[in-house]
Amino acid sequence: MTYFPEEVVEHIFGFLSSHRDRNVVSTVCKAWYRVERLSRRSVFVGNCYAVRPGRVMARFPGMKCLSVKGKPHFADFNLVPHDWGGFALPWIEVAARGCPGLEELRLKRMVVSDESLELLARSFPNLKALVLVSCEGFSTDGLAAIATHCRGLRELDLQENEVEDHGRQWLSCFPDSCTSLESLNFACLKGEVNACALERLVARCVNLRSLKLNRAISVESLARILARTPHLVELGTGSFTVEHRAEAYQRLIHAFRKCKSLKSLSGFWDIAPRCLQAIYSICPNLIVLNLSYAPAIQGADLVKLIRHCFKLQKLWVLDCIGDKGLAVVASSCKELLELRVFPSDIYGTGTAAVTEEGLVAISSGCSKLNSLLYFCHQMTNAALITVAKNCTHFTRFRLCILDPGKPDPDTNQPLDEGFGAIVRSCKDLRRLSLSGLLTDKVFLYIGEYAAHLEMLSIAFAGDSDKGMVYVLNGCKNLRKLEIRDSPFGDAALLENVGKYETMRSLWMSSCDVTLGGCKALAAKMPRLNVEVINDRDDSDEMEENPSDMHKVEKMYVYRTLAGARNDAPEFVEIL
Amino acid sequence: MEDVKGSDGLGDTELRLGLPGTSTATRSAKRALPEGDEESHDELRRTSAAKAQVVGWPPIRSYRKNSFPGRKVEAEAAAGLYVKVSMDGAPYLRKIDLGVYKGYKELREGLDNMFKCFSLAELSRREGGSGSEYAITYEDKDGDLMLVGDVPWEMFISSCKRLRIMKGSEARGLNSRH
Numbered sequence: 067m068t069y070f071p072e073e074v075v076e077h078i079f080g081f082l083s084s085h086r087d088r089n090v091v092s093t094v095c096k097a098w099y100r101v102e103r104l105s106r107r108s109v110f111v112g113n114c115y116a117v118r119p120g121r122v123m124a125r126f127p128g129m130k131c132l133s134v135k136g137k138p139h140f141a142d143f144n145l146v147p148h149d150w151g152g153f154a155l156p157w158i159e160v161a162a163r164g165c166p167g168l169e170e171l172r173l174k175r176m177v178v179s180d181e182s183l184e185l186l187a188r189s190f191p192n193l194k195a196l197v198l199v200s201c202e203g204f205s206t207d208g209l210a211a212i213a214t215h216c217r218g219l220r221e222l223d224l225q226e227n228e229v230e231d232h233g234r235q236w237l238s239c240f241p242d243s244c245t246s247l248e249s250l251n252f253a254c255l256k257g258e259v260n261a262c263a264l265e266r267l268v269a270r271c272v273n274l275r276s277l278k279l280n281r282a283i284s285v286e287s288l289a290r291i292l293a294r295t296p297h298l299v300e301l302g303t304g305s306f307t308v309e310h311r312a313e314a315y316q317r318l319i320h321a322f323r324k325c326k327s328l329k330s331l332s333g334f335w336d337i338a339p340r341c342l343q344a345i346y347s348i349c350p351n352l353i354v355l356n357l358s359y360a361p362a363i364q365g366a367d368l369v370k371l372i373r374h375c376f377k378l379q380k381l382w383v384l385d386c387i388g389d390k391g392l393a394v395v396a397s398s399c400k401e402l403l404e405l406r407v408f409p410s411d412i413y414g415t416g417t418a419a420v421t422e423e424g425l426v427a428i429s430s431g432c433s434k435l436n437s438l439l440y441f442c443h444q445m446t447n448a449a450l451i452t453v454a455k456n457c458t459h460f461t462r463f464r465l466c467i468l469d470p471g472k473p474d475p476d477t478n479q480p481l482d483e484g485f486g487a488i489v490r491s492c493k494d495l496r497r498l499s500l501s502g503l504l505t506d507k508v509f510l511y512i513g514e515y516a517a518h519l520e521m522l523s524i525a526f527a528g529d530s531d532k533g534m535v536y537v538l539n540g541c542k543n544l545r546k547l548e549i550r551d552s553p554f555g556d557a558a559l560l561e562n563v564g565k566y567e568t569m570r571s572l573w574m575s576s577c578d579v580t581l582g583g584c585k586a587l588a589a590k591m592p593r594l595n596v597e598v599i600n601d602r603d604d605s606d607e608m609e610e611n612p613s614d615m616h617k618v619e620k621m622y623v624y625r626t627l628a629g630a631r632n633d634a635p636e637f638v639e640i641l
Numbered sequence: 642m643e644d645v646k647g648s649d650g651l652g653d654t655e656l657r658l659g660l661p662g663t664s665t666a667t668r669s670a671k672r673a674l675p676e677g678d679e680e681s682h683d684e685l686r687r688t689s690a691a692k693a694q695v696v697g698w699p700p701i702r703s704y705r706k707n708s709f710p711g712r713k714v715e716a717e718a719a720a721g722l723y724v725k726v727s728m729d730g731a732p733y734l735r736k737i738d739l740g741v742y743k744g745y746k747e748l749r750e751g752l753d754n755m756f757k758c759f760s761l762a763e764l765s766r767r768e769g770g771s772g773s774e775y776a777i778t779y780e781d782k783d784g785d786l787m788l789v790g791d792v793p794w795e796m797f798i799s800s801c802k803r804l805r806i807m808k809g810s811e812a813r814g815l816n817s818r819h
Contacts, residue, residue, distance in 0.1 A: 143697035200702070226704040254704065335708075359708055409699065441699060468699050469754075499700075525698070550697070 072097070076105045085110045104128055111135065112570050114176065115595065118628045119157045123164035130169045131195075132161065136176035138573050138622055139523075140548055142200065145575055145620070147599065149635050154178040154201070155185070156633075162189035170195040170221075177201070183208030187215035195221035205230035206257065213239035220273075221249040231257030238263040247271040251278035253302045253333065258282040269294040275327075278302030281335045286314040292321035300354070301325075303333035306341055319344045332356035332382075339367035349374035356382040358408045365391035372398050379403045384410040385419035385441060392424035396431025404437035409468060422449035429456035437462040445502055446474045450484025454491035463488055464499035470526040470551070473503035480504050486511035489519075499523040509533035513540020521546040531558035538562045548573040556583030563590050571624040579621055582614030587623065588641035595630060596641040597622040695755065696736050722798055728756055728775075728806040739798045745790050752777065752806065776811075779804050 070078075079102055082088050092102040108131040109122060123129070136152025154176045161168050168190055178201045186193065193216040206229065212222065213236055237259045240247075247267070252259070259282065268274055268291055275298060279288065283304025292298070308315045322328075328348050337360050352375050357363060365388040372378075372391070378399040385407050387395070395402070405428060407420055422445045428435065429452065436459045445467050473480055481502040489495060489512050496518055500508065504527035512519065513536035520543055528534070534554040537547065539562055547569065555578030566572055566587075581598065588596040599620035630640040722739040735755055742748045777789040779801045789797065789804070 140697065142702045143700045144703060145697045200704075226702065228704070358705075408705065409701070441701075466699055470695065470698060523700075525700070551695075 072101050075101045079105055107131060108170075109133070113624055113626075114152060114157065115628060115631050116570070116624060116626045119160035120164065121627070123160055127165070128167065129165050130167055131172070132157070132165075132168060132170070133172040133174075134176065135174045138548065138571060139175075139546070140550065140573055140575070141175055145550065147601075147635075147637060149177075150599065150638060151631065151633055151635070152176045153182075153633060154203075155182040158182045158186050158189070162186075166190075169193060170197075172197040172199070173201055174199040175201065177203040178208070179203050180205055180208035180211070184211040187211040191215050192218055194218060195223075197221065197223040197225070198227050199225040200227065202228035205232045206234075206236040206255070207232050209252075210236035210239045213237065213244075214241070217241070217244065218246050219244070220246050222247070223249055223251045224254050225251065227254050229255055231255065234258045234260045237267065240267050242270070245270050245272065248273045249276035249300075250274065251276065251302065253278040253280050255280045255282075261287045265290055265294065274298065276300035276330075278332065279304040281305045284308075284314075285312075285318055289314055289317040289321050292318070292325060296321075296324045297327050298325055299327050300330035301328055301333075302356075303331070303335075305335050306333070306337035306360075308341060315341065315344065319347075323347045326351075328352070330354035332359075334360045334363075336360070337362065339363055342367060342371050346371070346374060350376065352378055354378075354380040358382040358384055358406065360384070361386065361410050364388075369394045375399055377401055380405075382406040382408070384408050386410050387420070387424075389420055389424035389427065392420065393427040393431075396427045396429075399432060400434075402428075402432040402435055405432070405435060406439040407441055408439075409441040419443070422446045425449060426452050426456075429453040433457055434459060436460055439464045439466075441466045441468060443468055444472065444475050445481060445484065446476050447479060447481055447484035447487075448474075448476070450481065451487040454484075454487035458491050459494065460488065460492040461494050462497040463492065463495060464497070464523070465501055466499065467502040470501070471503050472501075480508070482507040482511065486515070489515040493518070495519055497521040500527055501525060505529050506533040506536070509536040513537050516541055518543050520544060522548070524549040524552055526551045528552045528554060531555055531561070534558035535561045538565045544568075545570045547571075549575070549577060551576040553578055555579055556586070559583050560586055560590075563587060566591060566594055566623055567625050569625065571622065573620075573622050574618075575620040577621075579618050580614060581612055581616045581618055584618055584621055585614065585641050593625060593627070594623055595626050597624075597634070598639045598641060600637045600639070724779075724801055724803045726752065726755075726804040726806065729808055729811075737804075739801060744794050745797075748789075749777065752804075756806070775806050776809050777804060777806050 092099045106126045111134045114136045285308040420442045426449050435457045506529045519541045726735045780803045781800045
């Protein structure tokens with residue numbers, strides 16, 4: 067194939083959709099490397115500290131879409147101190163200089179300042195898409211800058227960010243000439259927006275297909291908006307507090323009936339059970355339903371709704387649906403691919419809302435299920451074994467038993483066999499999160515059977531170093547390993563140091579790893595950054611020179627071409 | 642349901658870290674425990690104990706946690722009454738939010754739960770005790786080490802700076818604030 071002219075090779079590469087495939091072909095030979103890098107349009111950087119922004123821009127001058135991820139996953143659960151890092155500004159600055167054709171920017175778990183957003187807006191007036199997921203550090207002022215300057219913006223998608231509210235005027239900054247929006251999601255904003263400006267905006271953006279409102283938008287406003295956007299495919303409602311006899315509610319029902327294309331629904335904050343009626347007309351077409359912010363909806367109310375959702379593929383609910391509700395889902399939603407059941411009562415008045423029974427019911431009805439996130443109060447090996455038999459297509463399996471280290475309540479045994487059955491049966495499993503009482507045995511199973519596992523999350527599990535070693539030696543495709551509160555120490559950490567260069571990152575917190583162990587790892591592997599993250603208020607206890615025997619509270623290890631980062635805060639030591 | 646009828650004070654706060662299931666007088670045995678199964682847990686005790694507030698557990702994004710107003714919101718930054726808990730012999734500290742507990746009994750249950758996860762019953766056995774008893778102590782605003790349980794709960798949570806679980810023998814010499 068090296069005898070083909072470059073244009074042909076480039077054309078062939080155009081059929082490769084995954085960045086991983088493109089990464090692989092670029093390593094075949096110098097010619098292919100060159101063709102590939104000049105024709106790459108979409109670049110994904112899984113760890114912002116693995117490579118310097120300048121190097122990315124230099125290698126891919128034709129880049130149009132850039133995705134960058136910052137903080138490690140456990141930052142979602144407050145395990146990473148607030149100012150650890152993950153700043154977007156350097157990426158935007160370098161892109162502004164070296165990559166003028168940038169059209170799409172996606173950032174996840176990064177710190178994005180208003181300054182960065184302003185720079186982005188001014189440097190890329192032709193920006194088409196901005197997607198920020200789980201980011202923080204900016205306010206509505208930054209959004210105003212984007213709205214003002216990015217004339218042809220098609221997509222503004224803000225998912226679960228911490229955004230400071232500096233007023234409602236940002237939305238009015240979209241000029242009257244802006245008609246290009248296809249997707250607008252500001253559900254995570256806490257403050258009010260100018261409802262009139264919003265209604266005018268959605269009316270003139272005739273290609274708008276996805277709209278996710280925030281809680282501040284009233285039902286009245288929603289009714290008016292829907293009347294103007296009958297072609298919407300995805301809708302996130304605002305607050306749903308309304309008296310079901312009110313005129314606004316009637317208008318809303320009417321508007322929903324006109325939306326023949328709606329396939330995805332979310333939002334529903336504070337919705338009262340009676341008001342669910344409004345969406346009955348949409349249910350038969352619904353593919354995605356997110357009711358996980360509606361704690362007032364109990365099992366029985368939900369059940370009436372779900373019975374009509376026979377095309378549903380993705381369902382996010384709270385555990386108030388109960389085991390019985392899940393049984394109804396199982397009998398109604400035969401096309402279900404993804405299920406997430408979130409806890410409604412974290413701080414335990416102890417009402418067990420869903421148990422292993424609900425999961426077993428789902429597995430018997432929804433054999434196509436490939437993605438699960440399930441919070442429950444208990445799980446049994448028998449249930450997991452049944453689930454594994456019924457659903458062999460899991461690619462993502464995350465089980466969270468709320469009580470750490472809880473055994474099978476029927477047998478008082480650890481859940482090793484149950485999870486073992488899952489990894490044996492689900493040959494395409496890529497992501498797994500464990501919980502409950504677990505010994506080293508479960509890791510033996512994982513190492514042996516989970517051949518395609520890429521991401522593993524471990525908490526309060528295992529007995530000894532052997533557990534971690536089974537995983538490191540066994541899982542050939544492992545990319546991310548995150549461990550907390552498990553008895554793995556230096557011996558496990560240092561057993562297979564070469565492994566870490568084949569992975570994106572390793573996180574260990576509240577384990578038995580010592581400072582000496584971390585230093586040894588850093589010394590052996592110069593192309594890894596070994597970060598020791600200290601608790602900020604440990605300063606009263608921290609000795610000037612902590613001994614090597616000192617256990618490390620948090621450690622984050624990642625491969626990198628960029629060397630030690632220069633933006634680390636005081637409490638992070640890079641060995 | 643756990644039913645330790647101690648008087649106010651030490652009885653309520655005594656952490657028993659002996660073999661699970663052996664320390665309480667009344668325990669309705671709904672399930673027959675497998676013979677010789679030393680890992681068996683008292684399930685009822687677990688479900689009724691206040692869940693220990695381990696940072697970052699359960700793994701739910703703050704965004705989601707903060708979305709439920711009117712429920713006990715865990716803003717894990719500053720709002721809680723977070724104190725460190727160390728246990729003699731345990732390799733690392735935990736942090737808990739005192740504000741979550743309603744009283745000494747729940748605190749004791751929560752701590753019991755928390756440290757049991759780390760097989761410390763095993764540790765105490767190895768060190769020559771057979772579930773030797775532990776005492777919960779705390780460091781107050783003045784830096785003094787006090788036994789937990791002497792002062793009214795409200796006073797305790799406002800003056801407690803950190804907790805330390807130590808062997809009963811070491812705690813005997815401590816002052817009680819009376």
